[in-house]
Amino acid sequence: MANTLFYTALILIWGMLLYHMFLMQGGYRHFKTFDRKIPEWSKNMKSLPTVSVFIPAHNEEVVIEQTLKAMSRLYYPKDKLEVIVINDNSSDRTGEIGRSFSEKFPFKKVIETRPPNRGKGKSSALNEALSQSTGDVIVVYDADNTPEKMAVWNLVMGLVNDPKAAAVVGKFRVINAKKTWLTRFINIETICFQWMAQAGRWKLFNIATIPGTNFAIRRSVMEQLGGWDVRALAEDTELTVRVYNLGYHIRFFPAAITWEQEPETLGVWWKQRTRWARGNLYVVLKFLSRIFKLKRKRIIFDLFYFFFTYFLFFFGVIVSNALFIINLFYDLKLSIGNVAVVLWGLAFLLFLAEVMIALSIEKDEMNRSNFFCVILMYFTYSQMWIVLVVYSLFLEMKRVLFRQEVRWYKTERFSQKRGDVQ
Structure with a gap:
């Protein structure tokens, strides 16, 4: 029994590692080719659509001023642009700061969420803006x-x-990457996500996931879908599935870049990532139960990827770790012997190779400091994710069983200064 479990765990772990290596080569190819379209595409930017920029904000006085300054620098005709700060039941100076910008810039305005959308989280705030834009x-x-x-x-x-694209998603970078060891880890994680999960899947399968920020979507599509799902903690992933099910695709275009702040303390990171993990688990459970009713079968591939990541892969890691620890104190008579050590070593080297290739794509990120960060990250940050996913699964199971109301956690912000973005 122990041997069967151990072999199963190894297959699951290596399956995920090899799949990510496969995505990595697709991501690298996309990096080398995506900007070749820009000169030709630019010729078609004559009759421009009107754009509404939504900025959901609940108690964001620490960061909202810097964000609105960046909006002032956007290269887009101001007569076709409206920037909307959605002041969602804030008790600080968020609304006041937003209104000070709206007085100086006619294309900026502040709206207040109203019942039933007030204070219910990001999806409700976005739905409010959709109705007022x-x-x-x-x-x-x-x-x-x-x-x-x-x-x-x-x-x-x-x-x-790209008329067949319902949405285009850009790239995001970490503005406070060098602040703490945690933000260094998150910066590496973010870069890998861009060039493996996003660019690789787009290049190889024409699939990308809408992130929580830095994306554009057609109003007609949002209206057809009836807005954002207010029960989804990962409203972006949930929206992705529904967009694909309409028959559209989502394009990853890394020429569109934003800089965002990441958690600087473990407490803030834990709460934010728990919300993400619970949100993705919600999406998997919501759509897997309807998998045979989905019109577009391509998205089934993506749902299986999330299922594999959050259930099978983490099951494999937990089982292999548990068996390894138990075998230290009690002989489980594992027949794999020293081969397990070799496979573990190869898995670590493969992880290291994948991450360093991803870092090489971004300027100045492939350096000695990050090399040692990746090694430390494998033994600390990556293991923290395992505990977090197990905890999130427990919370989601409890929510479903006891029919608990979903509660939104707003990520705590930190004071941050950075020179002008390009």
Whole structure:
């Protein structure tokens, strides 16, 4: 029994590692080729659509000013642009700061959430803005974001030149990457996500996932879908599945770049990532139960990826770790012997190779400091994710069994200064 479990765990772990290596080569190819379209695409940017930028904000006085300054620098005709701060039941100066910008810039305004949307979380705030905006294209940014000057232009350019795309998602970078060891780990994680999970899946399978920020989506699609799901903690992943089920695709276009703040303490990281993990578990359980009713079978592939990641892969890691520890104190008579040590070593080297290739894509990120960070990350940060997913699964099971109401956690912000983005 122990041998069967151990072999099963190894197959699951190595399956995920090899799949990510496969995605990595797709991501690298996308990095080398995505900007070749820009000169031709730029010629079609004559009759521009109107754009509404949504910034959901609940108690964001620490960061909202820097975000609105970045919005002032956006390269897009101001007569076709409206920037909407959605003040969602804030008890600080968020609304006051937003209104000070709206007095100086006619294309910026502040709206207040109203019942039933008030204080219910990001999805409700976005639905409020959808009902009070006019843009043909909806662009979403979190309140801690400083998009680069060409970010919105590039997102819209992707939609203008790809009629089959319901949404275009850009790249996000970590603005406080060097602040703590934790933000260094998150920076590495973020870069890997961009070039493996996003670019690789887009290049190889024409699949990408809508993130929580720095994406553009057609208003017509949002209206057809009836807005955002207010029960989804990972409203972005949930929206992704419904968009694909309509028959559209989602394009990853890394020319659109934003800089965002990441958690600087373990407590904030734990709460944020728990919300993410619970949100993704909600999406998997919601749509797997309807898997045979989905019209577009391509998205089944993505649902299986999330299922594999959050259930099978983590099951394999937990089982292998448990068997290894138990075998130290009690002989389980594992027949694999020293081969297990070799496979573990190879898995670590493969992880290291994948991450360093991803880092090489971003300027100045492949260096000695990050090399040692990746090694430390494998033994600390990666293991923390295992505990977090198990905890999140427990919370989701409890919510379903006891029919508990979903509660939104707003990520705590930190004071941050950065030079002008490009």
